[in-house]
Amino acid sequence: MVRRNKxxxxxxxxxxxxxxxxxxxxxxxxxISSANIGCGFHAGDPAxxxxxxxxAKKHGVAAGAHPGFPDLLGFGRRYMDATLEEIxxxxxxxxxxxxxxxxxxxxxxxxxxxxxxxxxxAVQNVHVWDAVAEVxxxxxxxxxxxALAGPNRAELExxxxxxxxxxxxxxxxxxxxxxxxxxxxxxxxxxxxxxxEKVAERVIRMVSEGLVTAKDGSDIELEADTIxxxxxxxxxxxxxxxxxxxxxxxxxxxxxxxxxx
Numbered sequence: 001m002v003r004r005n006k007x008x009x010x011x012x013x014x015x016x017x018x019x020x021x022x023x024x025x026x027x028x029x030x031x032i033s034s035a036n037i038g039c040g041f042h043a044g045d046p047a048x049x050x051x052x053x054x055x056a057k058k059h060g061v062a063a064g065a066h067p068g069f070p071d072l073l074g075f076g077r078r079y080m081d082a083t084l085e086e087i088x089x090x091x092x093x094x095x096x097x098x099x100x101x102x103x104x105x106x107x108x109x110x111x112x113x114x115x116x117x118x119x120x121x122a123v124q125n126v127h128v129w130d131a132v133a134e135v136x137x138x139x140x141x142x143x144x145x146x147a148l149a150g151p152n153r154a155e156l157e158x159x160x161x162x163x164x165x166x167x168x169x170x171x172x173x174x175x176x177x178x179x180x181x182x183x184x185x186x187x188x189x190x191x192x193x194x195x196x197e198k199v200a201e202r203v204i205r206m207v208s209e210g211l212v213t214a215k216d217g218s219d220i221e222l223e224a225d226t227i228x229x230x231x232x233x234x235x236x237x238x239x240x241x242x243x244x245x246x247x248x249x250x251x252x253x254x255x256x257x258x259x260x261x
Contacts, residue, residue: 007207007247008168008226008257010034010113010146011240012066014052015043028231029055031240033256034062036113036146039094042068042076049101057107062256064146067094068115076116084131087118091135095143110258111168112136113146123148123182126155130163137163144168144257149224150181168257171212171224173203173243179214181222190215196239200246203227207252226257 013025014037022043029035035056038044044052056063067090068076082090091112099109114122114132122128129147136143141164147156149169160167174193176184184191193199206212212222229243230236247254 003208003210005251006253006255006260007224008033009229009240009244009254010036010064010170010226010257011229011231012036012038012113012115013056013231014038014048014066016048017043017045017072023232024234024237025052025055025231027237028229028240029061030059031231031237031244032061032229033254034064034111034226036064036066036111036115037098038066038068038115039098041070041090041094042072042074042115046101049098050104053098053101053105053107057105062110062258063098063102063107064111064113064144065095065098065109066113066115067091068118071117074117076118079117079121084127087128088131088135090118091132092139095135095139109140109143110256111144111146113170119148123150123152126152126159129156130159133159133163133165136165141165142258144261146170146226146257148183149222150177150183166261168225168261169223170226170228171203171206171222172228174199174230174239176215177212177220177222179216179218179220181220184215194235196242199239200242203243204246204250204252207247208250225261 009032011032015022069080144166146168229240
C-alpha cells in the first residue's frame with residue numbers, strides 16, 4: 001500500500017560558470033520537479049542563473065536557491081572556518097541574487113538547499129540549520145528549507161517551528177546509508193550506488209513503506225518529502241528517467257514540494 005502518492009524530485013543545476021559547462025541541465029530539468037540553482041559562490045554566474053530560471057519556468061519546475069561557501073576553486077565542497085554570522089550573510093546574499101533573476105521573470109523561489117561543504121557542515125552541526133532557518137524566516141517565510149532526513153529530524157522540526165518555516169526532508173536516491181540514518185562517507189567503498197534498477201526499487205520502497213536498507217543490511221525507518229537525484233552525466237540522467245518511470249508505475253506523482261508541504 002502506498003504511504004503517499006506525491007513526492008518531489010530535486011537536482012542541483014545551474015552550476016556552469018563562464019565558459020565552463022557542468023551538468024546536463026537541458027536534459028535533467030524536464031525530469032525533475034524542483035531545481036536547486038547555483039547562486040555564484042561555488043558555481044553559477046549571472047547569465048547561468050538567468051538561463052536556469054528560464055529553463056525551470058519553461059518546464060514547470062519550481063526554482064530554489066542552492067547557496068554554498070564562496071569557493072569556486074573547490075566547487076564549494078571544502079569546509080570553511082566561517083562563523084554562523086558569516087554563514088547567514090553568505091546565504092542571504094545568494095538567495096537575494098537568485099530571487100532578483102526570478103523576479104525579473106515573474107516568478108518566486110520555492111526553497112533553499114545548501115550545497116556541498118555547507119550542507120555537510122549543517123548535518124554535523126544543527127546550529128548551522130538554525131542560522132539558515134533564521135535567514136529564511138527574515139527574508140520570506142514561504143521559503144522551504146531542504147534538510148537531510150535522518151538522525152536530527154526532531155531538532156529540525158523544532159527549528160522549523162521556532163522560525164515559522166517549512167522543512168522538506170531529503171532522501172538521496174543513489175547514496176548508501178548507515179544504520180543511524182546518516183549517509184555513508186564518499187571516502188568509503190559503496191557509498192555511491194550505480195545499479196539503476198536497485199536504486200529505483202529503493203526509492204519506491206522508501207516512498208511506499210518508509211524503509212531503506214542500510215549498508216549493513218538492516219532496515220531503517222526514513223520518511224522524506226523530496227528525493228535528490230543527480231544529472232551531471234548521461235548515466236545519471238538515465239537513472240533519473242528510471243526513477244521517474246518507477247514512481248509513475250507505482251501511482252506516485254513527482255510534483256514540487258511546495259504543492260504538498
